Amino acid sequence: MPSKEEVFEKVREALVDALGVDDDEVTPEATLVGDLGAESIDFLDIVFRLEKSFDIKIPRGELFPEDILTNSDYVVDGKVNAEGLVELKKRMPFADLSKFEENPAVQEFATSLTVQDMCNYVESKV
């Protein structure tokens, strides 16, 4: 099983290659969308790279549960409701959603995922 440092280095390599950012921009606190400029297609690129690098399978919706964010039971007026937040936490134990909870607007969700969240996710899979 790889160490936390090894996981971070491989995640960093995947992000540098997928997003064309510099090594030093990829810090644990950096957000994928806000700080590193990831767009929707980049997530597919990142998923493919992580799968290859760690020899894991990342099922659709596991890293980024779009189904919750488009479910009218969980989203009201563009914001994730309390039930939705419970469901998100259940599905994403690897992510720190405390900042998102302050303003759970769907459009803010993508911007809240950090490099550390991604490392936590990978660690749960290897």
Added chain:
Amino acid sequence: MRWFWIDRFTELVSGETATAIKTVSLSEEHLHDHFLGIPTMPNSLILEGMAQTAGMLVSQYNAFKERVILAKVPRIVFHCRAVPGDTLTYRAKLEAIEESGARATTTSHIGDQIQSEAEILFAHIDRETAHRPLFAGADFGDLLRSLKIFDVGRNPDGSPLAYPEHLSPQSS
């Protein structure tokens, strides 16, 4: 007119690899001004040829039922120019494919010399309307036939590729 930047396939193994060729000719009008006196096959069109080779490989994997688009080129390198008289050989390898898209690596060679190499990402789009044909009648099937996909295409076990029934005129 269709946007063809490959002439024909010479090999396709379903879900694995594909090879197609493109012969560069001075009769192609775009070479007359690119560049004046130094006709050069534009690298952007070489990328398009590699993407068409890999894109057909991706599309064939799902029996041509998905709408496959070139979504991203994370890496591309050009090593030399391609000029009239050259035959470009495009090779594509399917690295990964899933519901929302696929990733392929591709190369372009002139003889034994590597001309270009790229990583290409494809997305499956408009999945809810993908059953609606983009081509009239048997046009898409005719295109696949003219590219010789079913003449050279094989399944990984070596058996020939079957022509998808949904592309035949009576089912469109």
